[in-house]
Amino acid sequence: MGNRWSGMFWSLLFLAVPVLGVATFAVAPSYDIWLPKDVSEHGRSIDSLFYFILGLTGIVFIVTEVLVFWFLWKYDGARTKAPATFIHGSHALEVVWTIIPAATLLFLAIYQMNTWADVKMRRPRIAPTVEVVARQFEWRLRYPGRDGELGTPDDIFLVNDLHVPVDEDILVQLKSMDVLHSFFLPNLRIKQDAVPGMKIPVWFKATEIGQYDIVCAELCGWGHYKMKGRITVESREDFDRWLAEMEARQEATQPEADATAAEVAAVP
Amino acid sequence: MTASAISLPHGDGHDHHGPDAHGHDAHGHGAGHGHVHLQYQPGLPLSRGKLIMWLFLSTEIMFFAALLGSYVVLRFGAPAWPLPHHVHLSEPIGAFNTFVLICSSVTIVLALEAARANKSELAKIWMLATLLLGTLFLGVKAYEYSAKFSHGIYPWSPRSRVYEKPDLYYGSAVRARLGEPAMIDQLKTLDDTPEGSLSAEQRTGRERLRQIRTMITNPDQQPFDLAVVADQVMPLASGGGHGHGSGLNDVFPWLRLPAVIPGGNMWASTYFLLTGFHAIHVVVGLIVFTILLLYKLDRRTSGMIENAGLYWHFVDLVWIFLFPLLYLF
Amino acid sequence: MSTVQAPHAPSSPAVVTPRTGQSLSTFLSTYVFSKDHKVIGLQFLFSTLLWFLIGGLLALAVRWQIAWPWSQVPVLGKLFAQEGGQMSPEFYTMLFTMHATVMIFLVIIPILAGAFGNFLIPLMIGADDMAFPTLNMLSYWFMWPAFIAFGASFFVEGGAASSGWTSYPPLTTNVASSPGSGWGQTLWLLGLTLVGVSSMLGSVNYMTTIILMRAPGMTMFRLPMTIWAMFITAILQAFALPVLTAAGFMQLTDRLLGTGFFTPEGNVVNNLATSTGGGHPLLWQHLFWFYSHPAVYIMILPAMGMVSDILTTFARKPLFGYRPMVYSIAGIAGLGFIVWGHHMFISGMNPALGITFMVSTMMIALPSAVKTFNWLGTLWGGRIQFTTAMLFAVSFVSMFIIGGLSGIFMAATPVDIFIHDTYFIVAHFHYVLFAGTAMGVWAGIYYWFPKMFGRLMNETWGKVHFFLTFLFLNGTFFTMHILGAVGFPRRLADAYHYETFHHLQPLNAFMTWCAIGMVATQIIFAVNFVWSMFYGPVAGRNPWNANTLEWTAPSPPGHGNFDFQPVVHRGPYEFSVPGCEKDHLMQTDPPDAHSAALAAAH
């Protein structure tokens, strides 16, 4: 069946999979199509885990795909004279290729727990820096005013414009007013769904001054795509100055601010 | 490979023509296709009807497991959950219904026994008894539902007269109810009734109702007042379990004032969800029994009775879980 | 007690359907309301292929918007979109919601279980039909109200469901939260329930058939992998689906009656306080994924089974590790019930629970690894025939590896923080679902087409179809991985206004061109399919020299399937038995066929 070229052609097509696959990943970073710049403390361990898994699965990928190619090439019925091997399996091989992946995966599972705990379980013992209340389709922010406590009359209210001081532990209290949203900071490797009825703590430490995106990553209705915010990481002095300015501005437009305040405060 | 001549199982290769296989169209019978009657090697000593019934019931188990699981999650995640008597659940009625269902499980077994013994008259009687017991169960359930409705407990919000807390919404609901024209007439009649023709309870009730009416129309009423109103309408706090029965809604059933039952709406949602789906299953069972009654219930139809019985036991079992979960805890 | 010998299958079909005097009613009962599993299987096949086309066109509309946001949509634009032929953001959400719904509930699940399951189960186990043919017919006809519900939802006020195929509340339960969510979401829930009823009827029937109606000698461990996969898939369906049905009802009452199962207390939507509350949005997610994770295996196990059969046939070699293959399917199914939480790592679920789900998810890669290596073992040392079916089957293996390995990234909880809800996920599931299952389905179609219609499909055009599909699918979906690495979020009508993503438009345009090519390629397939039905070369009973029982029946098999009593003497994969003159021993070949050959050789 088939001529000698067709088997070679199809084998090579399957060889193209690992070749082009690896090439895609190799070339992408130079077009800036790669992990966005990481400006957080814990991001490093997430990224290195990503690279570790990329390496591991990369090896598995290359080996298995090359085997597919090689077997197709070598055992092409049109070109091989040898009869097919009559074999129903191998107990020893089954054991080997169960135990090796099992050990690898178990290692991976245990290896990553610490990072997970750092990002989602070991919450810093500080008062919330800011409360983020998601709603269709904006991020409402509430800073504790001078007294450092949320829910007092000197709270400062803002929309979509998050500022945090650099190199400090930040604790965000995440809530939602209406539907699910997701608080996604690509450059800080943070993503957390905001769930109505729940108060979810999110923490990070930004390590580089600059302005970055806040993306809503959970479908929340027609305006989901434009639920955009900005996070500004700045020095402590700049941050304090900015906060004071915001406070002054809020004082000037008190009634309006009060209305927002009442609404945001009502979110359970 | 093992390559030995295969011996067929003893002559039951045709078991699909047994009584359970009416789902199976017996094609080939004189259809002129002339194809062979195939013989099989069944993996389990069960008829097709019984096997598929067991498999169907296992899907049903998962269905109710999902509902019960949701109930448990919602209940234990809720900030408040009413006690059974807050929501007018009566343990004796529930226990009675449990008893009715268990009896019906017994009668269907008796029907099966009779059919197997080819006593078709007797089988019919037991089947009828099962049908009646099932109907009785539904009747009691309907009574219970109507009791809930009359207390304003509905599974859906627009008609529900249950409030989670004595807040402004509650206050305005009470005011709206008291302001209805028919209600104004009723209240006037009550006011005009001479002391003598009222029981002691009704007399204090009328007094308390008057207080509420002034309180609720007072423009600067306090949240505290609303809590008092709520407690008068339906006392929850007054412990000892006998709180129920002394509320205004009980003294004057026509009042039907909105009540405050923390967790009451979620309770109602889950209660109607669980018992509603159970009741639908009961109805299906009753339809099956009615159909069976049209047949001659003897050994030939005993397979159908057995399957109906399996289903009915399952419906019974679900209730055995529901009863303690809803009525006792 | 009698000993039955299988006669050698006669070469001409012994069962002929009467052609004379066909009245409308026989036409109806033969082709429309037929209880014959083969007709029902083909009905499923045709309906699902049609929906496949619709799902593919919806995908193109999705891709159009991603590549050239807010630009005029060709063709479709006139039909649906807003002023100037440009689509609105809510229409975009509708598109991908219905794309996924159609693909999953109206294409992949029914094509695997409904079309292939129905057609193959009785044939491959040696039965004349399903255990309950009427039930079987109903399971097809329950699809129709679902087709209508999903189809009609595009034309109702407010449009189709637009909350993603995952349908997360409160967006779905609170009508005020998405302005269009009138009947669309309700019809979606109804459709889902009906598809569920259909699957349920099918699955209990399949299980009963496989348990009770195997031919003499067909022990469980002589079943072809396709049947094992169908069997275990049916178990998965039966145990997972009722949970979704229950959850669907709860969402329905939340929408229609105002119960609050999935709505939390004090919800304010569009400045309106909702009157109900006390529920949990996450409860839905748990119930939904309790079904939908097992469902992803429902959507791949049958394809794995079919691919195993096809690989052995064209490698002319026994399946490597039959029992491990069976146990690994069972393992995937079993573990599949305890990993659902990996869709919820970021959902606000307790992070400690996340760890347990992470570990179980890692473990589910194990049985998949066993399967992959055994497929490779099957290719090793074979005499490979590059038929179209074989090419699709090999590409299933090759592509499943990619889709599976990307699953490992997401199973790693910390990495999932970054890639959750990005195109990395979209890449993952299109590799397993499209590059995996759909390729497996094509393999199955090319392989069993002769059994279905008695004619072969054109191989040359089949290979052109394969080549182009393979090329374009990788062009479309492989690139999604690197898109995901940037964090490019899914379900966004337009992401280029974000600084992080604004430079990704050219890449997306490339992917869209590939997707257009991929859908266009299917014209080749459609033409080949329809043409071959009528004009393809006549196939004969066993065109591939395969071993399993369906190849002993006439092509196409008549009513009742077999014109002799099949008796099984060996496993399904006895290819290239040493000393045997032909390179395959069918399951029904008499037990001494092999030793007779040996004796003759001496």
Ligand code: HEA
């Ligand atoms: C057929 C469908 C299918 C299949 C088979 C799978 C298989 C797997 N899936 Fe996938 N998945 C989906 C369909 C599927 N998935 C869909 C549709 C979604 C998205 C739903 C939505 O949100 O809309 C999803 C989402 C999804 C998520 C959630 C991501 C998120 O939303 O953040 C996760 C997380 O863990 C995950 C993991 C896995 C894993 C670990 C496997 C494993 O079973 C894969 C195992 C296979 C291999 C690993 C490859 C072969 C093995 C080897 C070659 C051996 C050696 C390997 C190692 C040692 C690593 N999947």
Ligand code: HEA
């Ligand atoms: C089985 C499932 C399946 C399949 C096959 C596909 C196929 C495709 N999908 Fe699908 N997709 C999903 C399941 C699937 N998808 C899911 C679950 C989602 C998530 C939705 C959500 O977020 O809620 C999704 C989302 C999704 C997105 C993301 C949208 C977003 O998040 O914003 C995109 C974007 O590119 C996309 C593209 C495509 C493309 C280009 C194809 C192409 O491969 C399509 C190719 C189509 C064909 C090739 C048609 C072939 C036609 C025939 C063979 C018919 C022949 C006819 C006869 C013989 C009569 N899909």
Ligand code: CUA
């Ligand atoms: Cu908010 Cu998406």
Ligand SMILES: [Cu+2]
């Ligand atoms: Cu999953």
